Amino acid sequence: MTILVCNTPFDPWQELARHQQALEQCGRYGATACFVGTLRDFNEGETVAAMTLEHYPGMTEKYLSAICAEAAQRWPIIDALIVHRAGEVTPNDTLVLTAVWAAHRAEAFAACRYLIEELKTRAPFWKHETLKAGARWVEHNTPG
Amino acid sequence: MTILVCNTPFDPWQELARHQQALEQCGRYGATACFVGTLRDFNEGETVAAMTLEHYPGMTEKYLSAICAEAAQRWPIIDALIVHRAGEVTPNDTLVLTAVWAAHRAEAFAACRYLIEELKTRAPFWKHETLKAGARWVEHNTPG
Amino acid sequence: MISVKYFASLRERMGRAEDRIDAMHARSVAEVWAEVARGAPWPANMLAAVNHAYANAQQQVYDGDEVAFFPPVTGG
Amino acid sequence: MISVKYFASLRERMGRAEDRIDAMHARSVAEVWAEVARGAPWPANMLAAVNHAYANAQQQVYDGDEVAFFPPVTGG
Numbered sequence: 001m002t003i004l005v006c007n008t009p010f011d012p013w014q015e016l017a018r019h020q021q022a023l024e025q026c027g028r029y030g031a032t033a034c035f036v037g038t039l040r041d042f043n044e045g046e047t048v049a050a051m052t053l054e055h056y057p058g059m060t061e062k063y064l065s066a067i068c069a070e071a072a073q074r075w076p077i078i079d080a081l082i083v084h085r086a087g088e089v090t091p092n093d094t095l096v097l098t099a100v101w102a103a104h105r106a107e108a109f110a111a112c113r114y115l116i117e118e119l120k121t122r123a124p125f126w127k128h129e130t131l132k133a134g135a136r137w138v139e140h141n142t143p144g
Numbered sequence: 145m146t147i148l149v150c151n152t153p154f155d156p157w158q159e160l161a162r163h164q165q166a167l168e169q170c171g172r173y174g175a176t177a178c179f180v181g182t183l184r185d186f187n188e189g190e191t192v193a194a195m196t197l198e199h200y201p202g203m204t205e206k207y208l209s210a211i212c213a214e215a216a217q218r219w220p221i222i223d224a225l226i227v228h229r230a231g232e233v234t235p236n237d238t239l240v241l242t243a244v245w246a247a248h249r250a251e252a253f254a255a256c257r258y259l260i261e262e263l264k265t266r267a268p269f270w271k272h273e274t275l276k277a278g279a280r281w282v283e284h285n286t287p288g
Numbered sequence: 289m290i291s292v293k294y295f296a297s298l299r300e301r302m303g304r305a306e307d308r309i310d311a312m313h314a315r316s317v318a319e320v321w322a323e324v325a326r327g328a329p330w331p332a333n334m335l336a337a338v339n340h341a342y343a344n345a346q347q348q349v350y351d352g353d354e355v356a357f358f359p360p361v362t363g364g
Numbered sequence: 365m366i367s368v369k370y371f372a373s374l375r376e377r378m379g380r381a382e383d384r385i386d387a388m389h390a391r392s393v394a395e396v397w398a399e400v401a402r403g404a405p406w407p408a409n410m411l412a413a414v415n416h417a418y419a420n421a422q423q424q425v426y427d428g429d430e431v432a433f434f435p436p437v438t439g440g
Contacts (some may be wrong), residue, residue: 012176013157013164020157027185027235032156034178035249037440041171054372055439056432060418084439091171096440104286105179109257116249116440124413124432125439126372137373138438142248149295181364198296199363203340228363240364260364268337268356269363270296280360281297 001062001072003082005055010083012036012097017055019081023101033112035101039092043138049130053086053095056124060095062083067118072102074114075107084125117144145216147208147226153229156180156241161227167245173222174265177256178243186202187282193274195237197230200268204228211262215244218258219251226259228269261288290349294323295358298334311351318345320355333360366425367435368400371434374410387427394421396431 002019016034023029031119041048083097098115102108118140127138146163154247160178167173212224216228227241246252264285271282292307297307307324317338318327336343337356349355368383375381383400391399393412398404412419413432425431 010418011161012162017155017157027183030184031428032180032182034180035253037249038174038176039171040154040174040247054258056369056371056413056416056434059432099439103184105260106286106288107151107183109179109253113253120437120440122418122437124371124434124437126423127438130408137435140436141438141440142250143407144250197363199296200293200337200340203337203356206340206341213305232328264361266342266361267363268358269296270359271362272296281359285362285364286361 001065001080002070003061003068004084005057005060005064006083006085007087009089009093010085012083015081015083015097016099019079019099020101022099023079025078025134029073029101029103031102031105031108032099033102033105033108035112035116036094037096037097037116039093040087041090045079046129047131048091050091051089051130052128052129053084053089054126055084055086059124063123064119064122067115067122071114071120072110075102075111077102077107077111080111080115082119084119084123086125114144120144145209145212145224147205147212148228149201149204149208150227150229151231153237154229154241154249156238159184159225159227159241160243163223163243164245165225166187169222170218173245173247175246175249175252176242179256179260180238181240181260183233183235183237183239183266187240187273190273190275193276194233194235195233196272197228197233198270199228199230202206203268205266209264211259211266214262215255215258219255220250221246221255222243222257224259226263228263228267230269248274257288264288290320290351291354292320292354293317293354295356297359298331298357311349314348315351316345317347317349317355320349321357323343324357328355334358335360366396367430368396368425369430369432370430373435374407374433383421387429390426392421393419393423393425393431396425397421397433400433410434411436425427
């Protein structure tokens with residue numbers, strides 16, 4: 001289980017390639033499910049020029065690790081990875097990556113979905129959008 | 145919508161990076177869900193040394209395209225990608241990649257799951273396993 | 289002519305990948321099977337396609353069509 | 365001492381990121397809020413954490429604890 005809060009841009013596919021390469025259980029996983037969240041250039045009717053992701057260092061890592069551990073308790077998964085961006089981001093930047101390696105696809109999908117839903121509900125991150133005119137805090141997430 | 149049947153090994157993360165780079169709707173997708181199927185080194189109690197993926201050229205491409213089109217009718221997705229391996233494969237080789245780009249995660253997950261489930265049910269591929277002793281046709285897929 | 293293709297375990301069982309049969313008269317998929325299998329019954333679970341689309345045993349087949357018989361698919 | 369942290373819109377509203385208050389006596393999270401906010405009511409939707417774990421308003425806080433107040437989270 002690996003979690004990472006990243007203050008600079010990251011490429012989700014490179015992270016996945018690197019993580020999978022390091023996975024020692026070669027030949028054991030048959031299914032990988034992953035989710036990548038990317039900053040769009042509009043939200044709730046407004047053009048978004050940039051965004052700042054604030055978080056609570058210490059509590060963030062604790063909750064991301066706990067969410068991975070919970071997923072591993074609920075489903076027979078082999079490994080999980082969460083990478084979350086922090087700081088200044090611009091449209092097309094990756095915000096979050098969740099991935100699960102398992103023997104079969106049912107548990108890979110279920111656990112991957114669990115990681116992103118729990119992360120959105122519990123991990124202490126806050127989005128502050130820079131709009132064309134002004135700025136605003138995002139009040140709530142899109143329902144899953 | 146892109147579908148590809150690949151007779152040589154492919155790296156799923158490179159395919160995803162390449163496809164996403166070419167996606168013209170920059171700033172429009174907020175959610176990418178993907179699934180990667182990998183050959184394990186055992187199946188139903190037997191050690192698998194290698195596998196041959198046979199398929200029905202012509203019908204395969206038709207069904208992979210149809211499944212993508214159906215997903216795009218059912219959910220508001222921006223793009224979909226299916227890459228399926230054919231020919232001789234060995235453990236840790238990627239067998240299949242399905243990916244969906246959408247504005248939000250609910251439709252990305254649902255459509256990605258649809259692609260792999262429908263592919264397993266309808267796309268004309270057949271797995272022939274080379275075991276330590278002998279060989280066998282895989283009779284049925286693992287339920288989703 | 290009607291082209292008849294076999295895949296996977298069914299190809300091995302037939303001992304060949306393809307047959308070509310005359311198309312003097314239209315006939316059903318079931319009749320095509322009876323002809324190429326010399327009267328052997330329809331195997332349990334066998335699937336059929338006509339012109340790259342799944343077909344049931346009653347579907348009519350015409351000159352120039354491509355028929356395929358195969359076991360349940362196991363891709364992905 | 366008890367460290368009290370504020371995040372996001374609540375940090376802006378408080379005009380500061382952190383307070384330190386004395387810890388002569390144990391008190392609840394609600395009492396910590398009343399002290400740092402000088403009696404202002406608990407804002408609708410405000411969440412609290414004690415030592416990096418979510419906490420309700422009744423949870424007791426002790427010397428050396430870190431309390432945090434923040435709006436609903438919006439990560440991912």
